[in-house]
Amino acid sequence: MAEDQAITVASLQSITVSGLTDEAAKGLAFRVAALVGELTGIDRPRPLDLRRMKRMVFAADYAAALEDEVGDSGRRVAPTREDYAVGVAKVIVLRLDGSDFEIVPVFDVNTFAVLGDNYEEMEQERKDWFHRILHMLHHELCHVHDDNKKIDAMPAATLGKVWAGAETIIGPLAEVAWSEYFANRVSCITASDAVIDETVEMFKDALLRTKPTMNDHIIAYRRNSDLDGLMALFKRHGDFLVKAAAYALGYLDGIGKTLEEVSGEAHQVLMASDFRPFWHRMHTELKAMFDKHPAGWDDSLAIYSQLSEVMQDFYDDMGLVLQSQPDGGLYVNIPFRPENSTPEMLIWAAGNG
Known part of the structure; x- marks a missing residue:
């Protein structure tokens, strides 16, 4: 399993954090990197495939970060903002030059900052919040895994996807x-x-x-x-x-x-x-x-x-x-x-x- 984890996490090259102090940003980045490694192999029969995930972004302005990632592609990636649901994380699939893709998870830093805190010093309520946000991170990594598998299985369909009519x-x-x-x-x-x-x-x-x-x-x-x-x-x-x-x-x-x-x-x-x-x-x-x-x-x-x-x-x-x-x-x-x-x-x- 350790070998599988090394292969799937090795693609991660950077974790960008904005909106926190330098110390808090470094703490969050290091802790997230460690958590990604742990979550990759938590389900031993099905280790997560994170190959195309080279970057992770934790942004103070989450909506702006989503727009920055898609650039002038014309895609609409505005976060969910309803009375009954608010989006704080999204996985973006970006087409690279040629025939491959990059997968970039984008997170609202204010929501995910707890992952960088010292767990042992947390009160129980804060620990409960930590585990809730940890699960959200796990959920997004599962999207990365699924996107990788879909790209592998359907490269032509993914590259040339065009919907028509209904x-x-x-x-x-x-x-x-x-x-x-x-x-x-x-x-x-x-x-x-x-x-x-x-x-x-x-x-x-x-x-x-x-x-x-x-x-x-x-x-x-x-x-x-x-x-x-x-x-x-x-x-x-x-x-x-x-x-x-x-x-x-x-x-x-x-x-x-x-x-x-x-x-x-x-x-x-x-x-x-x-x-x-x-x-x-x-x-x-x-x-x-x-x-x-x-x-x-x-x-x-x-x-x-x-x-x-x-x-x-x-x-x-x-x-x-x-x-x-x-x-x-x-x-x-x-x-x-x-x-x-x-x-x-x-x-x-x-x-x-």
Whole structure:
């Protein structure tokens, strides 16, 4: 195992820290380097593959650091900032000159600074926080591992990835769902019961919130005709429900428990929700993808096809019917339904159908 760790961690050349004193920055960098080595081999049957991770960035201005990494590529990497979720870490995959990539994890230094503190001098509350952030670091390293394996298995597809039609929406969402499922399933070994419980609670809250919220936004769209605005809102709220489900499914499969065993309340909410069939279908497809990962992944995007179908049906159920056009464009049909239309709108639709 020591040899495996040396091979996978050897690529790390620098850890950049901003926003801390020189002493604190050095302490954080040295401690993170050591933790990366420990986390690489913590799951002995599956040591983490970190080959393309040459740099790690801990930034005082996390959002600006993300933008700096992608430069003028045109990619949008703004961190999540919602009442129910705030992003503090993200793994960026950068295409290098030629045919390879660099993988760069970027972190909010204020969140991760605790990793550089003296553990033995911490109060218990601070130690609990340390372990929570350690798990977050582990989660991001699992993303690095997954990205490495995907690049190895699908070099041509990764280099030449172009989505068209409905795939421009559902393809990236399927990728994110897989990515979060995999990272949580593999990193669950460092997740506390509290973290897993909070993730399940987050999923339950998203179940209760998302459909009514999007129905309200569709009603507003019928009045203002702002389709771009509606799609942006759905990507914020609707896509988050899918990601929350993937987070929860990853932990549950990792610890070998069902949703009902972890939270009877969340299970009841799911069983009563329209999302129930999508939860089960996501679970089936994600488990199948995990069982094939990475040896069973070929150099195409076909591995995502079944999961993408689930995403498209989810959009349809939420009120947005995505239709691919012959020229590669996308048409969004928004049928009038009782839950996303006022009585007056339904009367109008019946008379103009």
